[in-house]
Amino acid sequence: EAGVAQSPRYKIIEKRQSVAFWCNPISGHATLYWYQQILGQGPKLLIQFQNNGVVDDSQLPKDRFSAERLKGVDSTLKIQPAKLEDSAVYLCAAAGTSGGANNEQFFGPGTRLTVL
Amino acid sequence: RKEVEQDPGPFNVPEGATVAFNCTYSNSASQSFFWYRQDCRKEPKLLMSVYSSGNEDGRFTAQLNRASQYISLLIRDSKLSDSATYLCVVKDFQKLVFGTGTRLLVSP
Numbered sequence: 001e002a003g004v005a006q007s008p009r010y011k012i013i014e015k016r017q018s019v020a021f022w023c024n025p026i027s028g029h030a031t032l033y034w035y036q037q038i039l040g041q042g043p044k045l046l047i048q049f050q051n052n053g054v055v056d057d058s059q060l061p062k063d064r065f066s067a068e069r070l071k072g073v074d075s076t077l078k079i080q081p082a083k084l085e086d087s088a089v090y091l092c093a094a095a096g097t098s099g100g101a102n103n104e105q106f107f108g109p110g111t112r113l114t115v116l
Numbered sequence: 117r118k119e120v121e122q123d124p125g126p127f128n129v130p131e132g133a134t135v136a137f138n139c140t141y142s143n144s145a146s147q148s149f150f151w152y153r154q155d156c157r158k159e160p161k162l163l164m165s166v167y168s169s170g171n172e173d174g175r176f177t178a179q180l181n182r183a184s185q186y187i188s189l190l191i192r193d194s195k196l197s198d199s200a201t202y203l204c205v206v207k208d209f210q211k212l213v214f215g216t217g218t219r220l221l222v223s224p
Binding site for chain 1: 120124158159160161162203205210211212213214215216217
């Protein structure tokens with residue numbers, strides 16, 4: 001597979017500032033996920049897209065986090081305003097069809113966010 | 117109770133040792149089970165799926181006990197390159213739920 005691209009790789013901001021992350025998944029992979037991984041913990045799902053529709057955003061803090069995937073390909077995740085506890089690695093993953101039982105999720109390298 | 121629980125470790129073992137990781141999950145309706153490997157400052161990567169009949173991939177053996185809601189990973193003949201964090205992962209509907217991971221350090 002061509003891999004999942006993410007940018008930026010690192011971002012340092014002050015609390016109350018805004019930040020956006022970008023993800024370009026593997027070509028043809030319809031399902032896209034955003035995860036938050038806090039140091040010492042496993043990744044936690046924030047939002048799942050199937051093409052350009054949201055399948056699950058139950059764990060997305062919607063008062064400050066938003067995500068979109070307008071054309072069913074690239075996706076952006078935004079935090080506005082950021083809090084100290086948002087410091088984490090934000091991982092984007094892609095899967096082949098509906099993310100079914102045997103469809104592996106391929107992760108991008110992540111964006112490491114530090115909020116000061 | 118966490119959905120997926122693992123001992124965070126670290127497990128410090130010498131090369132050649134056999135090491136076992138355990139994991140329990142809370143949702144009895146969970147459908148699929150996996151072990152992922154995550155190297156320091158890298159993204160998680162699928163190591164292997166876990167089946168009730170047990171499955172083996174080289175030095176790695178995974179087991180699932182649905183009745184006990186328990187998953188295990190056995191690594192035989194540990195190599196230095198096995199040093200990483202091993203994440204127990206459960207699939208609920210279309211969502212992956214990750215444990216906190218167990219850190220393994222293999223020393224010469």
